[in-house]
Structure formats: C-alpha cells, structure tokens
Amino acid sequence: MRRFLAFAKKEFRHIMRDPRTLLILFGIPVIQIIIFGYVVTNEIKHVPIVIIDRSHDETTRLITDRILASPYFETVTNTNTGKNIHQWFKKGNVRLTVVFDRQFGKKLIKSGVAQVQVIADGSDPNAARLMVGYLSGILAQAQQEINKQYGMVNPVGIESRMEFNPELKGAFMFVPGTIALIMMLISAMMTSISIAREKEMGTMEAMLVSPLHPLQIVLGKVVPYVAIAFLDAVIILALGQVIFGVPVKGNLVLLLGEVILYIILSLSLGIMISTMSPTQMVAMFISLFVLMMPTILLSGFIFPIENMPEALQWLSLVMPPRWFIIIIKAIMLKGAGLMFVWKETLVLIAMTFAFLLISIKRFTIRLE
Amino acid sequence: MSVDRQNSVAGSDPVVQVRNLTKRFGHFTAVNNLSFEIAKGEIFGLLGANGAGKTTLIKMLCGLSRPTAGMANVAGYNLITQPEMIKRRIGYMSQKFSLYEDLTVQENIRFFGGIYGLSKREAIDAGNIMIGRLGLEKMKNRLIGSLPLGWKQKIAFSVAILHHPGLIFLDEPTSGVDPVTRRQFWEMILETAGRGYTIIVTTHYMDEAEYCNRVAVMVEGNIAALDSPENLQRHYHVANMEDLFWKLTREINGSVTKSIQP
Amino acid sequence: MIHIRKVYKSFGEVNALSEVSLDIQDGELFVLIGPDGAGKTTLFRMLVTLLVPDYGSIEVNGLDVVENFRQLRTKMGYMPGTFSLYPDLTVEENLEFYASIFGTTIRKNYDLIRDIYKHIEPFKKRPAGKLSGGMKQKLALSCALIHRPEVLVLDEPTTGVDAASRKEFWIMLKKIQQEGMTIIASTAYMDEAVRGDRSGFLHQGKLLMADTPGKIREEYPYPMYSCRSENNYALLQAIRAESSTATALLFGKTIHYSPVKEDFPVEELMSGLEATGKYGRITCEKTKPELEDSFSYLSKGIERSETQSGMTE
Numbered sequence: 005m006r007r008f009l010a011f012a013k014k015e016f017r018h019i020m021r022d023p024r025t026l027l028i029l030f031g032i033p034v035i036q037i038i039i040f041g042y043v044v045t046n047e048i049k050h051v052p053i054v055i056i057d058r059s060h061d062e063t064t065r066l067i068t069d070r071i072l073a074s075p076y077f078e079t080v081t082n083t084n085t086g087k088n089i090h091q092w093f094k095k096g097n098v099r100l101t102v103v104f105d106r107q108f109g110k111k112l113i114k115s116g117v118a119q120v121q122v123i124a125d126g127s128d129p130n131a132a133r134l135m136v137g138y139l140s141g142i143l144a145q146a147q148q149e150i151n152k153q154y155g156m157v158n159p160v161g162i163e164s165r166m167e168f169n170p171e172l173k174g175a176f177m178f179v180p181g182t183i184a185l186i187m188m189l190i191s192a193m194m195t196s197i198s199i200a201r202e203k204e205m206g207t208m209e210a211m212l213v214s215p216l217h218p219l220q221i222v223l224g225k226v227v228p229y230v231a232i233a234f235l236d237a238v239i240i241l242a243l244g245q246v247i248f249g250v251p252v253k254g255n256l257v258l259l260l261g262e263v264i265l266y267i268i269l270s271l272s273l274g275i276m277i278s279t280m281s282p283t284q285m286v287a288m289f290i291s292l293f294v295l296m297m298p299t300i301l302l303s304g305f306i307f308p309i310e311n312m313p314e315a316l317q318w319l320s321l322v323m324p325p326r327w328f329i330i331i332i333k334a335i336m337l338k339g340a341g342l343m344f345v346w347k348e349t350l351v352l353i354a355m356t357f358a359f360l361l362i363s364i365k366r367f368t369i370r371l372e
Numbered sequence: 373m374s375v376d377r378q379n380s381v382a383g384s385d386p387v388v389q390v391r392n393l394t395k396r397f398g399h400f401t402a403v404n405n406l407s408f409e410i411a412k413g414e415i416f417g418l419l420g421a422n423g424a425g426k427t428t429l430i431k432m433l434c435g436l437s438r439p440t441a442g443m444a445n446v447a448g449y450n451l452i453t454q455p456e457m458i459k460r461r462i463g464y465m466s467q468k469f470s471l472y473e474d475l476t477v478q479e480n481i482r483f484f485g486g487i488y489g490l491s492k493r494e495a496i497d498a499g500n501i502m503i504g505r506l507g508l509e510k511m512k513n514r515l516i517g518s519l520p521l522g523w524k525q526k527i528a529f530s531v532a533i534l535h536h537p538g539l540i541f542l543d544e545p546t547s548g549v550d551p552v553t554r555r556q557f558w559e560m561i562l563e564t565a566g567r568g569y570t571i572i573v574t575t576h577y578m579d580e581a582e583y584c585n586r587v588a589v590m591v592e593g594n595i596a597a598l599d600s601p602e603n604l605q606r607h608y609h610v611a612n613m614e615d616l617f618w619k620l621t622r623e624i625n626g627s628v629t630k631s632i633q634p
Numbered sequence: 635m636i637h638i639r640k641v642y643k644s645f646g647e648v649n650a651l652s653e654v655s656l657d658i659q660d661g662e663l664f665v666l667i668g669p670d671g672a673g674k675t676t677l678f679r680m681l682v683t684l685l686v687p688d689y690g691s692i693e694v695n696g697l698d699v700v701e702n703f704r705q706l707r708t709k710m711g712y713m714p715g716t717f718s719l720y721p722d723l724t725v726e727e728n729l730e731f732y733a734s735i736f737g738t739t740i741r742k743n744y745d746l747i748r749d750i751y752k753h754i755e756p757f758k759k760r761p762a763g764k765l766s767g768g769m770k771q772k773l774a775l776s777c778a779l780i781h782r783p784e785v786l787v788l789d790e791p792t793t794g795v796d797a798a799s800r801k802e803f804w805i806m807l808k809k810i811q812q813e814g815m816t817i818i819a820s821t822a823y824m825d826e827a828v829r830g831d832r833s834g835f836l837h838q839g840k841l842l843m844a845d846t847p848g849k850i851r852e853e854y855p856y857p858m859y860s861c862r863s864e865n866n867y868a869l870l871q872a873i874r875a876e877s878s879t880a881t882a883l884l885f886g887k888t889i890h891y892s893p894v895k896e897d898f899p900v901e902e903l904m905s906g907l908e909a910t911g912k913y914g915r916i917t918c919e920k921t922k923p924e925l926e927d928s929f930s931y932l933s934k935g936i937e938r939s940e941t942q943s944g945m946t947e
Contacts, residue, residue: 006734006737007734007735007737010730010734010735011731011733014720014727014731015721016721016724017727018720018723021722021761022722033909107759112637204715205716205717205718205719205721206715206717206718207718207720208711208715209679209684209712209716209718210712210718210732210777210778211735212684213682213683213684213707213710214707214735215707215708215735216735220863369703370683370685370703393643420796421766421767421768421797421798421799422767422794423766423798424796428828460889467739479799535785537681549670550668550671550822551669551822551824551929552669552674552930552933553669555884557868559867559884562867563867566868576796576797577823578797578825579719579824579886580886581883581886582885582886583887592869601886602887611813613824614797615803617796617798618801621796621798
C-alpha cells in the first residue's frame with residue numbers, strides 16, 4: 005500500500021509540474037464546453053430575413069408582426085418587389101425571404117387558402133431546414149389567430165412541444181457529448197501517453213526490475229487520472245447547469261456512478277493502448293485516431309446514428325461513448341433511473357472487463 | 373606559461389584568429405573572452421565537459437551564432453560583418469550526421485553538393501571522386517539508413533568537404549561511435565589534414581586529443597590550457613590527457629566544491 | 635555468484651547474443667566492454683530479469699533469472715543506459731521514490747550512498763532534468779543503490795559524462811565494491827576496461843575474452859612496437875602495405891605496429907622507409923600491447939572468420 009501511495013504521489017507530481025498536462029486536464033474541458041455551447045451551436049437566432057409583401061393588408065401585417073416578435077428572425081427590409089433578392093442571398097445579407105402574393109388576405113378569407121412563398125439559403129441545409137421549420141410554426145400559429153378572428157373553423161392544428169428540451173437547446177446535446185469526449189481524452193489518451201513516456205525515458209525498465217507488481221504500477225499510474233477525470237466531469241456538469249441551464253433531472257448519484265464506470269472503461273482502454281505503444285507519439289496517434297475521431301463522429305455526439313450508413317451504425321455499436329451518451333442523456337434530461345439504462349450500463353461493464361483483461365494479459369512483467 | 377606562448381601561430385597567416393570572443397546567455401557566460409589563432413593545416417582540438425562552451429564556440433566560429441563581444445577572422449572573413457561569406461568557405465559536421473537516411477548515398481551527395489553551391493556537373497564530379505576515394509562504388513545506390521555507422525560517418529565527413537572548404541569544423545564527430553570506427557575516422561581526418569585542410573574538432577574522448585597538433589582544454593567557458601598534447605603533458609607533469617583533464621578541472625581550476633556544480 | 639551458461643538471444647533475424655558463458659564471483663567488479671550493438675544491453679537486461687534467454691540459463695546468487703525473477707528483483711540494483719530518472723522530480727524526490735518502491739527509506743541505507751549522494755545533496759531541491767551529466771549519473775547510482783542490493787548492474791553508466799566525472803565514478807564503484815557488493819558494469823570506452831578486476835570483451839554478440847587486464851594483454855600473439863614519425867598517416871599506410879605486417883594501428887601520435895613474426899627485423903624495415911625521406915625521422919621501440927590492441931585483434935579475428943561484413947561489402 006505504501007508503495008502504491010508513493011507511486012500515486014509521484015504521478016500527481018508529474019501532473020502538477022507540467023503546465024501542458026495541466027492545461028489539457030483542466031483548460032480543455034472548460035474551453036471545450038464553452039466552445040460547443042456557444043459557438044458550435046445548431047440553434048438559430050436573429051436570422052436576417054426579407055419580407056416581400058405585395059398585398060399589404062391586415063393579415064400580412066399580423067403575420068409579419070408574429071414573425072418579427074420571435075427571437076429567431078429580424079428583418080432587413082420590408083419591400084414589395086423581389087428585384088434584388090438574388091443579390092442579397094449571394095452576399096449573405098439575407099438568409100430567408102417570405103413572399104406574400106397580391107391580395108393574400110382577400111384570398112385567405114374568401115377561399116381559406118392563400119400562398120406564402122418561403123425562399124431559404126440552402127447552402128447550409130441544416131440551418132435552412134431549421135429556419136423553415138421555425139417559420140412554419142409561426143405561420144401555423146398566426147393562421148389559427150386569423151381563423152379565430154374571422155370566425156372560421158380551424159383545420160387540424162398542430163401543437164408541437166419538444167419534450168425534455170422544449171427550446172431545442174444545443175447545449176442539451178453537447179454537455180453529455182463533451183463529458184464523453186473529455187473523459188475519453190483524459191483517461192485514455194493521458195494515461196497511455198504517460199505510460200509510454202516512462203517506457204521512452206527508461207524509467208519503466210527500472211520500475212519493472214523493482215519488486216513492484218505490474219498491477220501496482222498500473223494502478224498507481226491510473227488512480228490520479230480517475231480523480232482528475234471525475235473532477236472534470238463535475239466541472240462540466242456544473243458549467244452546463246450554470247451557463248447553459250442543462251438540468252440533471254435524474255439521480256445525481258446514479259449519474260456520477262455511471263461517469264465513474266465510463267472513466268474506468270476509458271482508463272482500461274488507455275492501458276491497452278499503452279501496451280501497444282513503445283513511444284508517446286504512437287500512443288498519441290492511436291488515441292487520436294482510434295478513440296477521439298470515432299467518439300466525435302460515430303457516437304451520435306454530433307451526427308445522428310440513425311442517419312449513418314448501416315455499416316457505420318454497426319460500427320457505432322462497439323463505441324463505448326455511444327452507450328455512455330445514451331445513458332447520461334437519459335439520466336440528465338429525462339430523469340431516468342437505473343431501470344431504464346441498465347442494458348446500456350451492462351454493455352459498458354462488459355466492455356470494461358474485456359479491455360481490462362486484454363491489457364492485463366498484454367502488460368508484461370518483462371520488456372518483451 | 374605555455375598558454376600564452378602557444379596562443380598565436382608563427383609563420384603563414386592564421387586561418388582562424390580569435391580576439392576576446394565572448395558569448396553570454398543572460399547572466400551565464402558560455403564563452404569568456406577567448407583569444408587564440410589556428411594555423412593552416414592544423415588539427416586543432418577543443419576538449420571539455422558538456423557545457424564547458426565547446427559547441428557554443430564552434431557555433432560562433434561557423435557564423436551560426438553571434439558573439440556578445442569580441443571579434444574573429446575565419447577563413448579570411450570578418451565574423452561580425454561577413455558571417456555569410458564564412459559559411460560558404462567552411463565545412464561543418466556535427467555529432468548528428470546530417471545525412472538523409474531515406475536517400476541513397478549518391479542522392480545525398482548531389483543534394484548537399486547543390487546546397488553548397490556546386491553546379492550539377494561539379495556535384496557529380498566531386499561525388500564521383502569521393503565515391504572512388506572511399507571505395508563506395510558498390511554502395512552508391514544504397515540508402516544511407518541501411519549502412520553501418522562507420523560508413524555513415526565517413527560519408528557525412530566527405531559530404532561536409534565536398535566543396536573543398538579548406539577549414540572544417542567537427543563537433544563531437546565520434547560521439548557514440550565504437551573504438552574501431554573512431555580510429556578509422558581519425559585516420560580519415562589525418563589524411564584530410566595531410567591534404568592541407570585545417571580541422572577544428574571537439575571531443576570528449578581524451579585519447580583522441582593525442583591526434584591533434586594542439587588542443588585547448590575548456591573549463592567553464594575559459595581556455596584552461598592550450599598547447600600540443602606533448603607539451604601540455606610535460607608542463608603539467610601528467611602521463612596522459614585524461615590525467616591532464618582531471619588536473620585542470622578538479623585540482624587547478626576547480627576545487628572539489630566547484631567540480632560538483634551541476 | 636553469477637553463472638551465465640551458453641546463453642542465446644535473438645530478436646527476429648538479428649542474433650543479439652550467441653553462446654555467451656561467463657562466471658562472475660561474489661564481490662567482483664566486472665567490466666563488460668564492447669562497441670554499440672555488441673549485445674551488452676541485451677545481456678544485462680537478461681541478468682536483471684527483464685528479458686528471457688532463448689536458450690541457456692542465467693543464475694544470480696543461486697536464483698534463476700526466469701524462474702525466480704520476483705525474488706531476484708529485490709536483490710538487484712539496476713541502472714539502465716538511460717539513467718531512468720524523472721526529470722520533473724527533484725533530486726530528493728527521485729531518490730525517495732526509488733526507496734519507497736523497494737520498500738525502504740533513504741535514512742535506512744543512507745550510509746551506503748553517503749559518499750556519492752553528498753556531492754548532489756546541495757542540489758536536492760533541483761529537478762533532475764536540470765543536472766549535468768555527471769550529477770545525473772551520481773543520482774542514478776544512488777537510486778540504484780538505495781535498497782542495498784546484493785548485485786549491482788550498470789549499463790554504460792559513464793556514457794555522456796565528461797572524462798573527469800567518469801574517473802570519479804570508477805573510484806566510487808571501487809568503494810561500493812568494498813561493501814561486498816558484486817558489480818557488473820558495461821562501457822563503450824576502451825580505456826575503462828582496466829578499471830575492473832576482470833574485463834569481458836563482447837563483440838557482435840559473442841564474448842571473445844573474459845580475464846584480468848594483464849592476462850588479456852599477455853595473450854596478444856604478436857610482438858608490439860610503438861613507432862613515431864613526422865608523417866604518421868603516410869607511415870601507417872606504408873607499414874600496412876608490407877606483407878610481413880600483422881596489424882598497424884594509430885594511437886594518437888604513435889603507431890602500434892605488430893609484425894607477424896617475433897624475429898622480424900623491424901629496424902631494417904624502418905631505416906629503409908626513413909631513407910625514402912617521406913616520413914622524416916622514424917623511431918620504433920618494443921613495447922607491451924594495450925588492451926585496445928588485444929580487443930582490436932580479437933574483433934578482427936571474428937571478422938576474418940565471417941566471410942564478409944557490412945563494412946567490407
């Protein structure tokens with residue numbers, strides 16, 4: 005035990021004395037959550053739009069008011085010709101155009117049907133889809149108002165509500181994703197690099213010759229990172245809550261328990277990588293290409309798994325972050341208990357044992 | 373004292389003339405007010421521990437690093453005002469042989485020939501002469517990386533003098549090389565000096581000092597002694613260069629406490 | 635006692651060691667000398683249980699390095715070629731760490747390392763990475779000694795260290811030896827071969843000779859002359875061109891020259907050469923071979939027996 009403590013103490017010293025390591029361990033989580041939260045957001049706000057109103061009647065004015073009252077849109081101009089639309093789109097001054105035809109109000113009241121033309125900047129398809137979606141919602145609401153006003157029967161009205169994330173905030177997705185990413189980064193990459201560094205410096209040689217059991221070496225290396233990764237998870241959760249209002253609806257103890265499970269899983273992956281890498285360079289590359297890229301691309305963090313080709317969907321099944329993200333989203337956003345996430349938890353446990361087994365097998369008592 | 377007597381060279385114009393040369397890094401003086409001369413055709417050795425200032429001195433003389441104070445004339449050019457001219461007139465080989473491991477012998481020769489300003493024709497001719505002299509005909513198309521260390525070193529040396537520089541700087545050229553190969557390398561240096569080249573070489577192998585015409589023993593940025601190995605041994609009453617080095621670093625210039633400064 | 639019995643080791647195609655046998659007595663200071671790539675590190679790693687021989691066996695103080703590796707690891711002190719210090723930890727922290735992983739404390743064995751450690755103790759708060767080569771070496775030795783091992787294995791402990799510190803280091807080893815420790819150290823510096831009780835010469839994975847320095851020199855088969863001239867390089871070529879010459883090597887300002895036959899008229903040859911006027915005055919005197927002459931002879935022997943090496947291709 006004393007030996008193990010000495011080892012862990014030494015590991016903490018390495019971490020505390022290297023500014024770069026400290027930056028990765030504490031700077032990156034904070035920076036990343038803020039970047040994802042603010043910058044890489046898929047919400048849209050203050051979209052510049054042009055309203056071409058060729059009718060200028062009460063109804064078009066009402067609809068226009070409703071559009072501008074929403075936080076999503078703001079007008080560049082309100083005009084009655086569509087002459088320069090193309091130019092505006094090209095310059096990027098305008099991303100959405102709403103065109104009311106002549107005698108829009110009359111047609112609507114007379115026949116109950118009138119056309120609104122919506123032209124969106126399709127160069128960013130995701131944003132375009134969202135903008136049109138928001139606009140349709142506003143139009144539908146406005147229509148109901150108009151119908152009421154003129155004592156007309158409402159056709160089927162759709163009243164949609166986004167359960168668990170009523171405002172469709174991107175942070176709700178990014179906070180769980182960032183936890184998955186950061187835990188993987190710290191636990192797997194940092195441990196594999198730090199073990200590889202000892203190999204490179206030759207200190208591993210001296211360590212192996214000592215009476216230390218390989219398990220003691222590995223645990224001594226890993227324990228400080230468990231503590232730091234856990235601390236990071238708490239920091240990210242707190243930032244998510246304070247800055248972006250991402251709630252933890254479920255049981256906090258269960259959530260943190262799952263976080264620890266995932267940390268251990270990532271660490272066992274890190275140890276496995278270190279057994280394969282003779283140098284820090286190799287450890288870094290394996291971590292980046294085998295862990296980080298798939299975590300970002302295949303875990304459903306950024307790209308929905310349902311939209312992937314089937315082969316990639318299958319591949320995503322072996323990505324630990326995929327399961328972890330499902331679990332923490334369920335706990336944080338839906339308030340789900342273990343009852344609802346036990347299957348995913350079991351998958352993570354099974355993976356942890358598999359990786360641990362492989363790395364203990366591969367972690368040799370000698371140099372070969 | 374012999375140090376003063378031997379600082380300048382008699383006869384023909386010296387190839388290197390150093391006057392009060394100093395290099396400081398912050399508060400640390402790496403090279404402290406050195407003055408000496410080196411004659412044409414001489415093998416001049418610089419001895420010293422790591423950090424004694426050998427490499428700093430050589431870097432300055434090559435025009436790679438600007439002195440803090442003092443002046444020097446190297447190969448007929450002023451070190452302060454014409455460092456670019458000096459670079460063209462000297463050959464340089466460091467402990468990390470600067471050959472490309474993934475290029476063949478011949479490709480390396482052509483590449484470095486080009487760098488040193490030889491025309492394509494000249495580079496090919498000089499390369500062929502060199503390949504002939506070293507007996508490399510069968511190996512000229514092999515990758516440098518596949519050759520034994522001894523060969524790499526000889527080729528690196530030959531490449532460094534491809535442009536007939538007249539003055540050659542060798543910075544720990546034999547570091548990490550086995551004794552047999554080292555001896556072969558020194559034969560090559562002697563042969564080159566015999567053809568009129570001036571050679572300045574740093575080493576931490578004391579036995580290698582005995583190949584030099586004169587050696588300067590550097591201790592903490594100063595030249596603690598400068599003379600021929602024979603004269604130095606006689607003057608300090610020691611049997612070999614290792615004992616001389618011991619005497620200069622542990623007994624004369626440094627007390628025990630001084631010697632243990634990290 | 636260290637018993638090394640017919641040990642073979644290869645890595646893929648490369649034969650790192652072939653049929654190495656060697657006994658080292660208790661309390662002996664043994665120096666293993668050989669060029670880079672001769673197999674010194676491989677042999678040492680097997681000694682300290684880090685590698686397993688392909689064939690053959692190694693016993694250290696009655697314990698087999700493969701079977702009893704765990705017991706052996708507490709009894710050995712090992713200083714790898716890279717010094718194995720943590721550059722970001724201070725001198726004291728490094729020593730403390732090595733003491734604790736061997737389950738001991740600095741205080742318990744301080745008397746053993748005092749003479750070495752006192753040189754670096756004034757700098758004990760300094761990170762190990764900021765020490766000079768000589769200081770690092772002393773710290774690494776202290777770390778390897780801190781658990782009072784029975785056998786000390788030092789892999790090229792003097793590489794990258796200045797000449798004066800190297801000399802100091804061997805003086806320290808002599809002192810440690812007096813504590814009854816068995817020490818085996820490797821070096822690539824030929825001049826250090828004389829520092830031990832016995833030296834072994836490892837070349838291309840084969841142990842060519844293991845004996846006292848005096849004995850090794852005695853076994854040199856040719857007469858030895860030390861010659862000087864005013865143009866040594868040219869003289870060397872001329873001597874080598876003679877068919878009667880066994881070897882001629884340059885040692886600083888002298889040529890170590892061995893004719894094949896004991897009764898070869900060296901003076902005759904030299905006065906003939908002198909008469910050409912190319913070499914100035916030539917003087918030759920009979921002398922004893924240096925260890926390096928012997929090693930050079932031994933290594934040439936092995937190169938002769940192999941058809942062609944990379945160098946002569």
